[in-house]
Amino acid sequence: MRSEWISRLNYGTLKGPCRINVPLFNKVLNPRTATATRWISDFAALFVPRRCAGCDTTLLRFEECLCLGCEEELPRTRFHEDPANRVEQLFWGKVQLEAASALLHFARTGMVQHMLHRIKYQQDRETGLFLGKLMGEELKASPRFATVDTLLAVPLHRKKERVRGYNQAQLLVDGMRAVWPLPSVGKELMRVVRTPTQTKRGRLDRWLNVKEAFHLPDPEALRGKHVLIVDDVVTTGATIEGCVHALRAVPDLRVSLFTAACA
Numbered sequence: 001m002r003s004e005w006i007s008r009l010n011y012g013t014l015k016g017p018c019r020i021n022v023p024l025f026n027k028v029l030n031p032r033t034a035t036a037t038r039w040i041s042d043f044a045a046l047f048v049p050r051r052c053a054g055c056d057t058t059l060l061r062f063e064e065c066l067c068l069g070c071e072e073e074l075p076r077t078r079f080h081e082d083p084a085n086r087v088e089q090l091f092w093g094k095v096q097l098e099a100a101s102a103l104l105h106f107a108r109t110g111m112v113q114h115m116l117h118r119i120k121y122q123q124d125r126e127t128g129l130f131l132g133k134l135m136g137e138e139l140k141a142s143p144r145f146a147t148v149d150t151l152l153a154v155p156l157h158r159k160k161e162r163v164r165g166y167n168q169a170q171l172l173v174d175g176m177r178a179v180w181p182l183p184s185v186g187k188e189l190m191r192v193v194r195t196p197t198q199t200k201r202g203r204l205d206r207w208l209n210v211k212e213a214f215h216l217p218d219p220e221a222l223r224g225k226h227v228l229i230v231d232d233v234v235t236t237g238a239t240i241e242g243c244v245h246a247l248r249a250v251p252d253l254r255v256s257l258f259t260a261a262c263a
C-alpha cells in the first residue's frame with residue numbers, strides 16, 4: 001500500500017532518470033529502522049536542502065551528492081581496458097602515454113556538464129571529492145593502470161587558483177586518494193602561463209599556447225615513477241600534451257591519464 005503511494009509521488013521537478021527508489025524509501029519511512037536522529041536530519045534537510053549535483057533535486061539523507069536516479073544513470077565510458085579507446089586516440093602520434101581513459105561521457109547539456117560546472121564555478125568541493133572517489137574506485141581495479149604509483153593534478157595558474165580558492169583537478173585527486181591511497185605530487189609541476197578559455201581557437205593555436213604553459217623545476221623528483229595525470233575534462237587533449245611535454249625532462253618516467261569526463 002505504502003509502496004503504491006510512494007511510487008505515485010511526483011518528486012518536484014524530477015525528470016525521467018530520477019524516479020524514487022521505492023525499497024529504499026520504504027526503509028526510510030519504516031518506523032522500525034528510522035531512528036530519532038535520522039528523522040531529525042531529514043527534517044532539517046527540509047530547511048537547508050542538499051541538492052543533487054546532477055539534477056538539482058533535494059537529496060535524501062542516505063544519498064551522497066547524487067540522487068539515486070542520477071547515480072544509476074551516470075554515463076560511464078568503461079574505456080579503461082580498451083587500448084584503442086577514444087581518449088587514447090587523441091594522443092596517438094603526439095605524446096607517449098602508457099594508458100588513458102575517462103570516467104564519464106561529457107555532453108554540453110546534461111548531468112555531467114552540470115556537475116563539472118558546479119565544481120569549477122560554484123565552489124562545490126563536495127561534488128569534486130565525490131567524483132574523485134568514483135574515479136578512484138573504478139581505476140584502482142583496472143589492470144592497465146595497476147603500476148601507477150603517483151597522482152598528479154593538472155595545475156592551475158597560481159593567480160587563477162587564488163581567485164577560485166582551489167584547483168578542481170586537485171579535488172579529484174584528493175577524492176581518488178580517499179579510496180586509492182597513492183601519493184600525490186603538486187608543486188613539482190607548475191603552470192607558468194595563464195591560458196585563457198580558448199574553446200573557439202584552432203588546434204594549432206591551442207597547442208602553441210599550452211606547449212610552454214608548464215614548467216618542471218626539479219625533474220629528478222619524479223625519476224622512475226609512473227605518474228597518472230588527473231584532470232576534470234579532456235576535449236582536444238592540448239592541455240595534457242602541454243603537461244607531458246614538460247614532463248619529458250624526467251628520466252625513466254611513464255605517464256598515464258585519467259579524467260572525470262571526455263567530450
Ligand SMILES: [Zn+2]
Binds near residue numbers: 018054057068
Ligand atoms: Zn539527480
